[in-house]
Amino acid sequence: MSLCNVSKRFGDTTVVSDFSLDLFAGEFVALLGASGSGKSTTLRMLAGLERPSSGKVLMDGVDVTDLRPAARNIALMFQSYALYPHLSVRQNIATPLRQTRLSAAARLPGAGLLSGQVRKAESEINARTQSVAQMLRLDGLLERRPGQLSGGQQQRVALARALVRDPSAFLLDEPLSNLDTALRHSTREEIRDLHRRTGHAFLLVTHDQTDALSMADRIVVMIAGRVAQCASAADIYHRPANREVARFIGAHRMNILPPGVEAASFHPRGMQDDIGIRPEALQADPNGALLATLTNAAFHGEETLLRLRTDAGAELLAVTEGTASLPPQGTKMRFGAQAARLHCFDAATGLRKEIKA
Amino acid sequence: MKRMVLLGLLALGAVVVLLPFIWMVSVSLKPQAEIFTSSVTLLPRAPTLANYWQAITQTAIPRYLLNGALVTGGILVLQLLVSVPCAYALAHRRFRGRGVLFAAILAALLAPFHVTAIPIFLGLAQLGWLNSYTALILPFTATAFGLFLLRQAFARIPRDLIDAARVDGMGEMAIAWRIAFPLAMPTVIAFAIFSVTAHWNDLFWPMIATTDPQLATPPRGILFFRDAESGDAPGPLMAGAVLVTAPLVLAFLLSQRRFTQGLANTGLKG
Amino acid sequence: MNMRESMSTLLLTGPAALALVLCVFLPVAVVFVLAFTNYQIGAPGIGWVGLDNFAQLFGSRMGRNAILNTLTYVSIVIPASVGLGLLVALGLHALARSLPRVSEMLKAVYFLPVAATLVAMAVSWQMLLHPSLGLVNTWSSALGLPAPLWLSDRGLVLYTLSAIGIWQSVGYNMVLFLAGLAAIQPSLYDAAEVDGATSGWARFWLVTWPMLGPTTLFVMVVTAASAFRVFETVATLTKGGPAFASDTIVYALYREGFVYFKAGYASAITVVFFLALLLLTALQIWVIERKVHYR
Numbered sequence: 001m002s003l004c005n006v007s008k009r010f011g012d013t014t015v016v017s018d019f020s021l022d023l024f025a026g027e028f029v030a031l032l033g034a035s036g037s038g039k040s041t042t043l044r045m046l047a048g049l050e051r052p053s054s055g056k057v058l059m060d061g062v063d064v065t066d067l068r069p070a071a072r073n074i075a076l077m078f079q080s081y082a083l084y085p086h087l088s089v090r091q092n093i094a095t096p097l098r099q100t101r102l103s104a105a106a107r108l109p110g111a112g113l114l115s116g117q118v119r120k121a122e123s124e125i126n127a128r129t130q131s132v133a134q135m136l137r138l139d140g141l142l143e144r145r146p147g148q149l150s151g152g153q154q155q156r157v158a159l160a161r162a163l164v165r166d167p168s169a170f171l172l173d174e175p176l177s178n179l180d181t182a183l184r185h186s187t188r189e190e191i192r193d194l195h196r197r198t199g200h201a202f203l204l205v206t207h208d209q210t211d212a213l214s215m216a217d218r219i220v221v222m223i224a225g226r227v228a229q230c231a232s233a234a235d236i237y238h239r240p241a242n243r244e245v246a247r248f249i250g251a252h253r254m255n256i257l258p259p260g261v262e263a264a265s266f267h268p269r270g271m272q273d274d275i276g277i278r279p280e281a282l283q284a285d286p287n288g289a290l291l292a293t294l295t296n297a298a299f300h301g302e303e304t305l306l307r308l309r310t311d312a313g314a315e316l317l318a319v320t321e322g323t324a325s326l327p328p329q330g331t332k333m334r335f336g337a338q339a340a341r342l343h344c345f346d347a348a349t350g351l352r353k354e355i356k357a
Numbered sequence: 358m359k360r361m362v363l364l365g366l367l368a369l370g371a372v373v374v375l376l377p378f379i380w381m382v383s384v385s386l387k388p389q390a391e392i393f394t395s396s397v398t399l400l401p402r403a404p405t406l407a408n409y410w411q412a413i414t415q416t417a418i419p420r421y422l423l424n425g426a427l428v429t430g431g432i433l434v435l436q437l438l439v440s441v442p443c444a445y446a447l448a449h450r451r452f453r454g455r456g457v458l459f460a461a462i463l464a465a466l467l468a469p470f471h472v473t474a475i476p477i478f479l480g481l482a483q484l485g486w487l488n489s490y491t492a493l494i495l496p497f498t499a500t501a502f503g504l505f506l507l508r509q510a511f512a513r514i515p516r517d518l519i520d521a522a523r524v525d526g527m528g529e530m531a532i533a534w535r536i537a538f539p540l541a542m543p544t545v546i547a548f549a550i551f552s553v554t555a556h557w558n559d560l561f562w563p564m565i566a567t568t569d570p571q572l573a574t575p576p577r578g579i580l581f582f583r584d585a586e587s588g589d590a591p592g593p594l595m596a597g598a599v600l601v602t603a604p605l606v607l608a609f610l611l612s613q614r615r616f617t618q619g620l621a622n623t624g625l626k627g
Numbered sequence: 628m629n630m631r632e633s634m635s636t637l638l639l640t641g642p643a644a645l646a647l648v649l650c651v652f653l654p655v656a657v658v659f660v661l662a663f664t665n666y667q668i669g670a671p672g673i674g675w676v677g678l679d680n681f682a683q684l685f686g687s688r689m690g691r692n693a694i695l696n697t698l699t700y701v702s703i704v705i706p707a708s709v710g711l712g713l714l715v716a717l718g719l720h721a722l723a724r725s726l727p728r729v730s731e732m733l734k735a736v737y738f739l740p741v742a743a744t745l746v747a748m749a750v751s752w753q754m755l756l757h758p759s760l761g762l763v764n765t766w767s768s769a770l771g772l773p774a775p776l777w778l779s780d781r782g783l784v785l786y787t788l789s790a791i792g793i794w795q796s797v798g799y800n801m802v803l804f805l806a807g808l809a810a811i812q813p814s815l816y817d818a819a820e821v822d823g824a825t826s827g828w829a830r831f832w833l834v835t836w837p838m839l840g841p842t843t844l845f846v847m848v849v850t851a852a853s854a855f856r857v858f859e860t861v862a863t864l865t866k867g868g869p870a871f872a873s874d875t876i877v878y879a880l881y882r883e884g885f886v887y888f889k890a891g892y893a894s895a896i897t898v899v900f901f902l903a904l905l906l907l908t909a910l911q912i913w914v915i916e917r918k919v920h921y922r
Contacts (some may be wrong), residue, residue: 049817070823082818086837095833097821161822182879360725367718370711371736374794378739380750397765437900438811443643452636458644465651467908469856471877473654475661475884475894479668482656499646558744560859561877565885576746578759580863583750591754598747609742613735617802620741 001046001169001201006055008041015041016225019055023169026200028195030216034248035207038225043171043205047076057166070100075162075200079174081154083146083161092144093160097125100165132164135197152183159194169201169297176211188214209249213237219243233302243274243350246343252305255316259347262312265289266337269344269355276343279305282318288336292316297326308335381602385409385595392591408592409600417570418597421578422604428574429553431494434553436503437545444507445533449519459508465501471561478565492566493574497556503548510544511537550619554605575601658901663896668888680895693869693879694899695784697855700875703789704796704854709846712800712837719801720808733778734805735827738888745795749863752791753778778864781872788873791860796853805857807842811835848911852904 002022008015016038021128023029023046033039044050045057048069057065064072075096083092098107101121105111112119134141136156147155155175162170175191177186182314192215195202206212212219213233221228221236228248229241240246246254255277263270266277266289284306292308304326306318327333344353379399384392386404412418446452447459477496481487486495514537522532538545556574563577570581582597609616662680666673684690715737723730740748755761764774777787815834824830825896858877861867867874867882874882876896884893 068825069821070825076821078814078818081812082814096822367733371733374737377748377755378752384754397762439642439646442639446639465647468651468655472897475890476654476657496650498868499650505881524821560862576744579747579750598750602744602747605742
């Protein structure tokens with residue numbers, strides 16, 4: 001399934017522009033972006049809930065741009081889960097099957113009593129519902145209403161409803177954002193596991209880079225409605241395609257030294273290009289290239305954050321192993337970084353430039 | 358296409374809803390001869406304000422409107438005077454019998470005014486107060502509905518704010534009127550709209566409590582007027598109906614959102 | 628609790644509590660007592676008659692007629708007014724997306740009868756339905772249709788009053804339904820779409836109708852309660868006539884109590900009316916607790 005040069009405008013504002021993405025069978029892709037970067041709109045266009053202003057949506061090479069969501073056979077798990085509050089868990093899970101396999105008349109209560117065909121379809125639906133519920137450990141909860149379930153259980157019901165009709169692709173919109181930290185951890189593994197077992201293509205939309213890095217085979221970083229980079233988790237972290245991605249990814253924001261003597265002290269390219277150093281790569285080193293003043297040091301347990309100011313006035317952050325004995329503020333210290341962990345970006349375009357160690 | 362069909366159906370319904378309004382205004386603008394004709398038309402051919410002039414100068418319509426303002430205003434003021442302090446106490450004070458009082462208010466919500474009409478009539482007759490403004494106003498002093506609405510609104514005011522006022526040395530009555538009352542203004546307005554609309558439009562009690570046309574509220578007055586003219590002067594009658602309906606309809610058109618909220622969100626009592 | 632505290636509590640709550648007792652609780656108690664007496668307003672004597680008043684209400688043709696008329700009126704107005712209110716709300720809700728201004732304007736029009744003075748509007752209806760001067764019969768004669776006596780035909784008058792009752796209450800129900808529609812999560816419609824509810828009809832039955840459940844019930848009870856109280860149009864247009872064909876409970880209460888001064892009998896009517904309303908409220912609470920409470 002793929003998006004080809006898709007754009008979406010709401011009035012005058014362009015939310016997604018010229019976006020292309022291929023989702024291959026069995027792949028797990030994460031669409032990572034800050035809120036407002038257009039990632040949810042992209043997902044809704046894939047699902048068929050929004051029509052692109054221009055561009056095409058293809059499935060197996062067939063143009064499905066004008067096809068409605070149900071006809072695309074795509075499963076979508078909503079951020080708010082969007083469970084039907086008046087239906088039991090069983091009925092919620094069965095809804096996609098009932099809507100697509102039974103006619104409006106056959107959905108009427110009691111239709112099964114009149115027609116053997118309807119009865120047969122209903123028993124198939126029941127069997128399928130049962131097996132999906134079992135897979136997600138919901139078999140004990142089938143007669144409950146969503147309102148009687150915990151957040152984690154509701155999430156599993158939403159997953160079950162999405163999975164029940166064997167979709168060709170599975171889209172998840174911020175599936176973990178309503179869960180607490182402990183649940184997030186186990187749910188991540190569960191979703192990975194589900195992906196492995198079902199073999200469907202998964203597309204995860206998230207603003208949380210830990211979700212993306214820990215679950216996906218491939219990550220698409222979206223910034224301001226465009227694809228900023230599309231690569232594996234390791235590549236995104238170690239070889240960010242441009243300055244924006246470099247700043248967006250990572251637990252701490254990457255330090256960027258503008259072109260100048262200080263940047264050049266790390267690498268000669270620093271005379272005309274930006275030099276990026278992740279805070280965890282910047283280490284105190286008596287023989288280091290850079291002299292800086294410690295303006296603030298904070299002990300966070302396993303790590304210590306050092307805020308620095310260089311003589312040229314650049315503000316930097318260094319992260320070292322947690323140590324309770326902190327040097328006093330105002331201390332002048334030397335810092336260095338391994339050449340292999342330096343990043344170089346074109347000062348004007350922000351694009352990555354490869355440097356050899 | 359589908360949208361045009363929808364719009365067409367809704368507009369058709371709207372015309373049906375508007376028909377009595379259009380007709381009322383139309384007849385009120387028609388000269389007498391045009392009303393008593395065999396070829397009835399929706400709109401007046403020679404509109405005139407003569408009917409309004411007659412309704413205002415030769416009938417008691419202005420008197421009815423004044424009565425309406427006095428009675429609805431009197432009822433509202435009395436209701437607020439009694440309800441605001443009590444609702445405040447229920448929301449922000451602990452005292453013996455608070456639960457009982459609140460339960461009593463909920464119970465009183467169940468009794469429409471019609472249920473109490475006979476004994477109240479007998480009581481007022483006993484006191485010799487029938488046929489007076491007092492008879493029209495006093496029975497509505499207790500409003501379980503107003504108490505309930507105000508209590509809910511006051512309960513949303515943060516406790517700290519009330520305590521701050523107490524620390525600053527304000528008395529309880531002063532807090533009720535100078536802190537709680539202004540902060541609950543949206544609810545007060547919603548209740549005021551509800552109360553004024555209900556009593557301006559009420560016919561049941563004025564028909565019972567008064568027989569004197571001098572005391573008639575607008576709906577009662579319209580009936581006095583209609584029975585007196587007995588079909589001879591539909592023009593002025595319609596002009597009177599327009600004048601009676603106009604204040605609330607204009608208020609509604611000017612502040613639709615508040616009005617719908619006042620009447621719909623307070624839907625417990627129709 | 629000290630003396631001053633108690634005094635200020637009394638000052639705050641006393642007047643309202645006293646008013647509640649005098650205006651509500653005492654009168655309700657008195658009505659229940661009077662219902663078992665033969666008291667006539669102005670008469671010197673009063674005597675116990677047990678259940679005679681109730682026997683008269685349910686036993687006499689007049690009493691049964693008033694009850695039956697009211698039930699007929701209610702059973703016409705509830706489904707029609709609730710159904711039309713829902714249809715108009717659905718239409719306006721759909722229209723609001725493409726033509727928000729028009730939708731707002733139409734909403735105001737439909738709500739207008741709720742704010743208008745019903746008695747004055749009833750007088751206008753009377754003119755509209757006037758056999759010779761009215762617009763309705765002029766138009767229906769022009770179309771070759773019969774021109775019935777809307778308000779003086781015994782077989783028709785109750786339906787005419789019902790139509791006016793529907794006209795008056797549709798806007799109110801519409802507003803309640805619009806609020807209910809606005810409260811439905813949009814993501815439920817997205818989910819329905821993804822799940823294969825492709826027609827508007829399927830989405831209505833999967834999402835809209837069940838999600839409006841509590842609103843619908845509330846609207847039905849409110850409509851029923853106000854339909855039971857029908858009085859203004861009866862008093863203005865028919866005075867219960869012709870030949871009691873449009874007599875209703877509240878109008879009978881008024882006539883017996885305040886025209887014929889039969890306080891005892893009128894109290895019995897009041898009690899029956901009150902108990903019917905209580906039953907309705909109890910039904911509402913019971914159904915809300917069991918059926919439509921999704922949480």
